Amino acid sequence: MTENRDFSCLPYGQAKDWRIAFVDVETTGLIPGHHEMVDIGVVICDLSGEEIACFFQRIMPRYPGRASDEALSCNGFTVERWREKGAVPGEKAVEEVIEFYNSIVPEVHILMSAYNATFDHAFLDHLFRQVGEKARQLHNYVLDLPAVAWGAGYHNLHLSQIVERLGVEDEPRVSNGAKAWEHTGLTGAKLNKRIYQKLKAQEGIGGE
Numbered sequence: 092m093t094e095n096r097d098f099s100c101l102p103y104g105q106a107k108d109w110r111i112a113f114v115d116v117e118t119t120g121l122i123p124g125h126h127e128m129v130d131i132g133v134v135i136c137d138l139s140g141e142e143i144a145c146f147f148q149r150i151m152p153r154y155p156g157r158a159s160d161e162a163l164s165c166n167g168f169t170v171e172r173w174r175e176k177g178a179v180p181g182e183k184a185v186e187e188v189i190e191f192y193n194s195i196v197p198e199v200h201i202l203m204s205a206y207n208a209t210f211d212h213a214f215l216d217h218l219f220r221q222v223g224e225k226a227r228q229l230h231n232y233v234l235d236l237p238a239v240a241w242g243a244g245y246h247n248l249h250l251s252q253i254v255e256r257l258g259v260e261d262e263p264r265v266s267n268g269a270k271a272w273e274h275t276g277l278t279g280a281k282l283n284k285r286i287y288q289k290l291k292a293q294e295g296i297g298g299e
Contacts, residue, residue: 106138110195111202112230113287115279116211117166119158123213126159127152129168129178131188131215132277135195140288146191147277149178150218165264167271176272182222192229203230206237206250206283236283239290259285 113134120126133146152158155170162168179187195201205211212226212233219226237248245253254261262278263269 108199109138109202110143110199111136111138111140111204111234111287112192113280113283114203114205114208114211114215115276115283116214117168117274117276117279118162118214119152119155119168120162121159121210123217126157126162126214127154127181128184128214128218129166129173130276131184132275132280133188133191134277134280134284135201136284136287140284140291142284144191144195145277145280146188147275148184148187149173149176149275150184151178151180153181153221164271166274172272181218185219185222185224188229189224200231201229202232202234204234204236204283204287206235206253206279206286208233208235236286236290239287243290243293253286254282257286257289259289 113136115132116128117130118126118128128150129152130147130149135143135145137143151170151173155168158168192201203212215229216226237253240248240253245256247253247256251261259282261267262282263273265271265274
């Protein structure tokens with residue numbers, strides 16, 4: 092996929108050479124390699140936070156019986172519902188993710204950003220390795236939003252506290268009246284984008 096992407100580049104070039112991929116995944120639990128992704132959302136933005144393109148796909152896990160009750164209550168996964176909503180096998184999902192990234196100008200360098208990026212990247216990496224691919228081919232570097240928030244002076248890094256203190260619109264959750272399956276990787280990725288935009292406006296991150 093990424094034959095044209097230069098991984099020797101260091102992250103101090105011009106802003107026009109970079110994009111941010113806000114990524115969020117829903118899973119069957121908290122343990123990568125045992126639990127699996129059930130969807131992925133990606134929002135590609137320039138460094139100002141202006142949206143360029145987005146991607147969403149539900150994924151049918153290989154071992155749905157491993158799903159935890161906590162995860163199911165959060166994202167509403169069931170095999171039947173996912174079939175109805177067009178979920179694809181992991182192999183197809185990886186193919187579609189790669190195709191989406193290839194649709195973004197291949198010469199640019201892409202930062203992955205997420206709220207607790209180690210969690211999302213670990214699941215993404217496991218999915219890609221399952222089908223003989225490497226998730227690292229997608230992104231040059233990782234920008235973890237809690238680290239940005241900490242640097243901006245927000246030391247209670249619980250997501251709900253950051254959402255409240257920044258005054259950004261939260262994503263759909265059972266706790267705020269949504270159906271569980273309305274809480275998706277794409278709604279999470281868009282929330283990540285809003286958090287980044289607000290932090291950037293306050294601290295001037297993402298400049299030339």
